[in-house]
Amino acid sequence: MGTRVPQIHVVIVLEELNIPYDWRILDFTGVKSESYIKINPNGRLPAIQDPNAGITIWESGAIILYLIDEYDKDNKLSYKGAPEKYLTQQRVFFQVSGHGPYFGQAIWFARWHPEKIDSAIDRYVKEIDRVTGVLDLALTGRDWLVGDKCTCADLSFINWASAGKGLLVELGKADILEKYPNYARWIAAMGKRDVVKSVLERVDAGWAANNHPR
Numbered sequence: 001m002g003t004r005v006p007q008i009h010v011v012i013v014l015e016e017l018n019i020p021y022d023w024r025i026l027d028f029t030g031v032k033s034e035s036y037i038k039i040n041p042n043g044r045l046p047a048i049q050d051p052n053a054g055i056t057i058w059e060s061g062a063i064i065l066y067l068i069d070e071y072d073k074d075n076k077l078s079y080k081g082a083p084e085k086y087l088t089q090q091r092v093f094f095q096v097s098g099h100g101p102y103f104g105q106a107i108w109f110a111r112w113h114p115e116k117i118d119s120a121i122d123r124y125v126k127e128i129d130r131v132t133g134v135l136d137l138a139l140t141g142r143d144w145l146v147g148d149k150c151t152c153a154d155l156s157f158i159n160w161a162s163a164g165k166g167l168l169v170e171l172g173k174a175d176i177l178e179k180y181p182n183y184a185r186w187i188a189a190m191g192k193r194d195v196v197k198s199v200l201e202r203v204d205a206g207w208a209a210n211n212h213p214r
Contacts, residue, residue: 007046008159008203010063013152015195017071021048061096064152065089077152087146091153095160098134102127103160107167121171128164129176136180143189150190158190162200 014021030036031043040047040058047058053070057063068078079085106124109117135157138145145153168174177184190196 084147088153095156103164136183139182
């Protein structure tokens with residue numbers, strides 16, 4: 001796996017389930033190398049290779065659901081039966097299709113795109129606002145997205161939520177998040193988990209060491 005944003009929640013799930021792992025650090029050019037393309041032909045992060053099963057999987061949602069199926073035998077981060085099992089999968093799919101891409105595009109156009117395009121930045125910041133509102137509504141009267149415990153569905157959002165907050169602060173738009181108290185409470189609750197706290201601290205230290213905005 002690499003050290004860019006898309007794999008942080010995979011690391012969190014690995015550590016929450018006490019799964020030993022080794023990782024490889026890749027930069028933006030590394031994901032296009034011939035050796036990595038053999039692992040993930042799409043040239044994106046993350047990807048895992050499980051020596052126990054001899055399987056390689058890429059796409060963060062697929063990786064998380066694989067780890068849950070294979071290693072969460074006690075259902076620490078999941079549910080065994082319907083409807084919770086399928087509602088958990090629904091939230092994971094929403095994260096990878098309707099959450100992460102918008103946050104990622106906002107960060108791309110604000111920080112990395114060679115030409116500053118205000119309309120593109122505004123469009124994706126508005127999507128951050130909208131999607132955060134969707135989550136805030138889903139959390140009305142409840143602590144977690146599914147059932148009565150923190151699951152992989154909740155944890156799948158933490159990485160882009162953290163990166164998105166950093167971007168909004170950078171753009172002077174942090175007040176967007178003030179409209180969503182349920183969302184803020186949920187993020188704070190996840191942030192108190194030992195594994196989440198540890199992973200985010202290590203990531204932040206890595207960004208700081210490389211003079212990189214979080």
